[in-house]
Amino acid sequence: MTATLPPAGVTLTPAGAAPPAPSPARRRRRWSRTSVFGLVFVLPAAVYIIVFQLIPVIYGLVLSFTTYSPLSRSGPEFTGVDNYTDLLGDAEFGNALLVTGRYVLQVLPITVVIALALALLVNRPFKGVGLFRSALYVPHIVSLTAVSMVWLWMYSQTGLINEVFASIGLGPQSWLLDSDSALNAVSAMRIWKALGSNMVLLLAGLQSIPKDLYEAARVDGAGRWSTFRYVTLPGLRPMLVYVVAMDIIYLAQGFAEIYVLTQGGPLASTTTVNYLIYTEAFQYNQMGSASAMAFVLFALIVGFSVLAVRGVSGRQK
């Protein structure tokens, strides 16, 4: 791995920066020859996205008010809000919500804090810094499925983690087969996997903080901690907001790692909402109630992302 990353700041726009203001020519709103072509050029992509991204959302919402099995000859049968009211008392769904929430909450803070520390460490110019940036980014490049396979071996009876345990005189553990440790084991893998991308994003955020702010803090005699507290953290906020929101959205949809490592078990201790939706829809063919679950998850992701964004953004609105 000889190639290195560029100093990320060179190619980056700070988060939250608006695209350049449109020039007067771009603001024209009348139908002209060029604007007709504009619409024509946009049309294939627009039609595709409307048909295969937007209509499915409406279709899914309709399905969530029906019972539907793809195996039955009859079409969806309208049942009103029954699917949603059923979910209220559904222990399986409640458990999946708790598992998903715990999963997000135990991965997110740890990965963001470690990634921030790493970003601060690789933000200094020294020989070979690019090598560290690239190396730490590798887990992000490898697909979630492949990474899960790697950790499946790591956690196995003869895997690396039990080898290390044996070398200090501890017996092998069944990390993924014990309902007390399975979700923690999956979380550890996700923390490791998310470090690289979070670090690169936070590094970009760090490099977008104007250098003269640090100069001013130094002149004012600010120490390391107060510089971090009053210059770095506020400057990093837009990127931190983005990182937290993206992590919530990704983690709340965990699926491949669950499928590979635990199949939702043991005793449903790792059954995330997405995993439950998959089994409900494609193993039990309950597409109506699975759709209702999907919309509840959607609402919760939106809600918690907004809350987290508010929280990280601090007092500014």
Add this chain to the structure above:
Amino acid sequence: MTASFETRQSSMVRRMRRARARGEGRVGSIVILVLVTVAVLTPFVWVISLSFTPQTEAFGSVSLIPANPTLENYATAFIDADLARSLFNSAVVGVVTVATNCTFAVLAGYAFAMLPFPGNRALFYTLISTAAIPISVTLIPLFLMARGIPLVGGNDILGQGGSGLLDTLAGVILPYIVMPMNIFLARQFFSSAPLELGEAARMDGASELRIFAGVYLPLAKPLIAVVAIFSFTGVWDDFLWPLVVTSSQEVQTVQLALARFLGSGNVQYGPLMAGTVIATVPVLIVFLLNQRSFISGLSDGGVKG
């Protein structure tokens, strides 16, 4: 005299002390970085080692450097697990996705930036917002829509009677033909491109398609690289949609081929790790050749926030 000497000495001591502190801080942080990097990469090193370790030695303590390195795990992965077929499928799906995104997403992003029309902003934000929809929301409807595409897979004109695009490579590609994120990246790129070039070509009577393809597209190589990488890795790495839409081994992608190793109950880690290495190498090569585009693609997305 003595006083000035003392102050000079003490200031020197102070400077030295400060320099040492700085040096120590730097050494300390590099030590931490080395430790974390080693910890992060260790699993991969072991996986590569394991993939060259003979099956008979894979149980019990595995040594980092295999005593009798072998390619048998790779042979098993390719022959028994039909990995070659899955790699071919993933490559086809990847190339088609790159082509459609580099054409339609880039063209749309260009038009949103350079050829505004009434309502273009509303349409742009509507299209982009779909990037935030969780996969589980569209998964079931897309599955039913793929099944109901008319006149393919034994379907009649109403999309009834057959299996549509289910269990076909076209079905695997279906949700990736135009990724909203790529439209966003393209608009972002072209909104900083000079308008004058197009105006001049327009004056010379060039058609709009010619201005796009002949004037601006040659300038957009960095954008094309980002869009291509984003599309390729997105579809290469996906798991849930291919899992849902395919059922037979002949159309499964490489990530699903890996999951097939799990089905047998007693997991053979040697071939599985060989397969994992094979599934990862193409993306890793793309990354090492285009690190710049990878990173800027990732963080340009950050502007969205």
